[in-house]
Amino acid sequence: MNDSSWSIFVVLLVLLSFILVGLRQKARESQEYGFGGRFTGRIGGGAAIASNWMSAASLMGLAGIIYLHGYQGLAYVIGWTGGYVLLLVLLASQIRRFGKFTTPEFVGERYGSKPARLIAAVIAIAISVIYCVAQFKGIGLIFSFMFGVGYEQGVVYGALAVVSYLVISGALGVPRNQQLQYLVICVAFIVPLMWLARRLGYFWVLPQFGYGRALTDLWREFRIDFTLPFADDSLFQWCALCFTLMVGTGGLPHVLSRFYTVPNVRDARWSVVWGLFFIALVYWSAPAFAVFGRLIEARRGMIPSPEAARAAADVVTLNTAVAAGLPGWLVGVLAAGALSAAFFTVAGLLMTGAASISHDIYYSFLNPRASERARMQVAKGGTLVLAAVVLIIALDPPGLIAEITAVAFALAGNTIFPLFLLGIWWDRANRYGAIAGMLTGVLCTVAEPVFGGTFPAAASFFPLTSSALCGTPLVILVMIAVSLATPPPPEAMRSFLEQEVHGHMD
């Protein structure tokens, strides 16, 4: 079997095993407990957070952006790990105590406003769509690699596969075993890397450290300096990108909702630590793929042009594995890991997005008398509509996987993060401030493409992938100013914040 056949075989095996394990777990739990879902401890909770987080951006995009930009790409590593510190210290315990499970629910309850809830729902859906476009690009590239077809065909096959998987899992009622998913994704990423390091003659037991010598060789043999700080971009751009990804992490709807799957606040906090550790394991490894990729290319006499390097960046992990002559089954394992991560991220986001269309837009706003059945039909239709929208955008992807994902983070950081931050930590924030803040956040996010031509300063201060460094503080100021200029929120909500969210120890 060649690499492609092995990949198809391993991918099918992995996806099928997830369904079988899920079915077995469902049968056992209904036998033992009488209801689905179980608590697996702080480590299990951490693995679930990490599994929820892992996507094509982590497993393909990160190595790609570092392969392309070297040190500048590390802003993604820092942004996507440092954001968890913000999330933990500022929001995790408090939103757990607040007790609302989704972003629109939180906004609707905290700010007591249907329009604010509607805007929050639309923003959360937009974030999901942008995030899914990046995942679809990853899925399309892997399908194109597996079946030897063009990218567009790969995306269409991938979309069909995702929707089919959603339908099959939904029809069988398969629960997600996120601990197993994390284990598979992590092993599928790190074992091929160890093999790669061994094959190239570097320290393979911990390739996360072993790639240092490869970096030295890259400089010594080919004068390629991968570590030069701020070579392509400025300090401002590095910090803006890093900060955007951090606040975006703190505002991403599907990350925030993770804190409700553990039984108490203390476990929620400790699960974040384990989650961050599991995420860091993969993020310490991604630069190694990028460095090995560059080294193998250079040793083969291939110094790609910037355009060619950009075109190849998102598949650098797979290309490097193939170029290094890794066994076909191991290339298949690598592809299966990345595909699983993208698959489950898309599945989760499409379902959450569709639920939001059905509940927050259709039921809460358009038709409050809708029956359960009608809402379910809207949710199912919503899944297909969202998948179709994502597919159309992904057919001509606007950037690299990491860059597209960064736009989703920028939107989350400019809109949802300030909403949660002030909603939790300032009882005077009100519905008018929330609406003004969200609208300002949207404007900040799209400032570069929409106003950049007329006002070049907009493009400088609010770059599309990094708009939150200036955007988030501006949104916070707008929220504060508008809230102070308008009547305060109801006393009941302020007391709830004081007594339940912050006063639980008084």
Next chain:
Amino acid sequence: MSRPEKRSKVNLFRPKKGHMRDEVLIILAILFGWVVCTFGFQFLVYACRGTGAGSLLTRLTLFNLPLHFWFTGQFLPLWFIFLCIIFNVYVDRITEYHSRKRDRSYE
């Protein structure tokens, strides 16, 4: 005569005495460590470019990686984990300290 508006009861920069004040103190301390190491270090690398200190940061190696690359790519994620552990241990302690005779299973 209109009644003066009641003072805000929840404010990150004016925390109530007790648990909230202790919690805010540790939050600010952790955020300080987070900002200084993340952005402060990048500023240092940028400011020291072309100087002796700058070449020290980029020429010294750790695990065969230049110091600045190792610090950013490998140490910072570890630092974030460390900050989270410190935060959790401290919050666990202040929760113990402030909890009175009550049902502890909630926390």
